[in-house]
Amino acid sequence: MIEMDDPRHARHRRIVSRAFTPRMIQRFTDDVELTAAGIVDAVADRGSCDFVAEIAARLPLKIICDLMGIDDKDQGFVFERTNRILGAEDPEYAAEPGASGATMLHAANELAALVQELARSRAARPTDDLTSALVNANIDGEKLTWQELASFFVLLVIAGNETTRNAISHGLKLLTEHPDQKALWQSDFERYAPGAVEEIVRVASPVIYMRRSLTQDYETAAGQRFKEHDKVVMVYWSANRDETVFDDPHRFDITRDPNPHVGFGAAGPHFCLGAHLARREITVMFRELFRKLPDIRAAGEPDRLQSNFINGIKRLPCEFTPTSTRTTGS
Amino acid sequence: MERTGELTGGAAMAAEQPLGPDDIDFSDPGFWARPLRDREAAFALLRRQRSAPFYAVTENLGAGPGGGGYYLLTRHADVLEVSRRPKVFSSASGIRIADKPESSSRSSTR
């Protein structure tokens, strides 16, 4: 879908957004809270852990898998495959040096096989998950073929998984580097949450760029001429630091207003389908962290993904006062 | 301000020897390994250029019908303009720098 133009794109987006409704997301919202609580509880008495693997990565993956109806036992499999697809340029994930295209394709095929099997079972016996909604005809008789469903799923785990994870990891890093902003957010969580989440996404810009190609010659408003077939790369990471739009763009300011960042893409047909869900996940994660581990902080330099596409963090040590020493007894 | 030791290559970003637009290779993973401050300075520089810089693709990036390269749009206004005009700026050949794997063998517009 992300690699399609209208009318093909519009048809996909229509089918998917009918299933991916606010109601559907709302239904999974309780799950977001429960899942986040479970994730934090699991590390709460340890005092330190790898923030990425044990906290940030868990929530988005579980939510997408739950949404699609993927079994808990297959989530490790999904996690590992998405790492390979997105991090294909990073030597840690590529099967062999220079084989990044093959690595990506192979991992994508494995994910596709998993979801096609799921689709087969949901076509026969629908449940209330997204997969069922997508493979069974909706009110206008539209549905996705299994093939289309498979590529949508691959897109979803890729688009909605690492991106949100990295936003959460960058969030902890930013809040650690800016204790005043952390204190401000903690002083009134609900009041500052919407602004804090937007500012984290702006500064992190988890998706560094998206590329387009020209279907015709074109002169931009700024006066640059492009030719048919030219490729242009929109660097969101840079646009989000444009000093003509953002005052003091390198400052992390959770009260920034307005904050017209393009971290989820700019207005247009491809604007991030999961922006609402992502905002919700980031909010819930930090609410839960601040509630149970209020002094959580990054305890070292992040190990960054080597990629010009995803602004990723592979590992980030974190520290906090364990709950067992803070609460008396119980 | 002793930060030059962290840089790879000879293009140090110390004030007396600023990185020129030609020294910034977006598709070089080494560029993204640089410290945040250097990347911020590099993009600030690119945003001030009159036109978007053109980069030739390196071998593993896969040249599409547009030939071997891409233009880098670094300004907020350019991103808005391109996103708003999907008929002119197509996603069908892929959204990474390299064309999507199957786009050479299959029509991508249905």
Ligand code: HEM
């Ligand atoms: C902080 C987290 C996220 C960021 C930064 C992000 C960013 C983006 C960006 C930049 C685009 C492309 C926009 C364009 O080309 O104009 C996009 C598209 C998309 N995103 Fe997200 N995203 C995030 C989370 C999610 C989540 C949680 C989901 C789903 C569960 C999701 C699903 C999608 C889909 C399906 C598309 C393709 C839409 C289309 O082509 O019509 N994203 N996202």
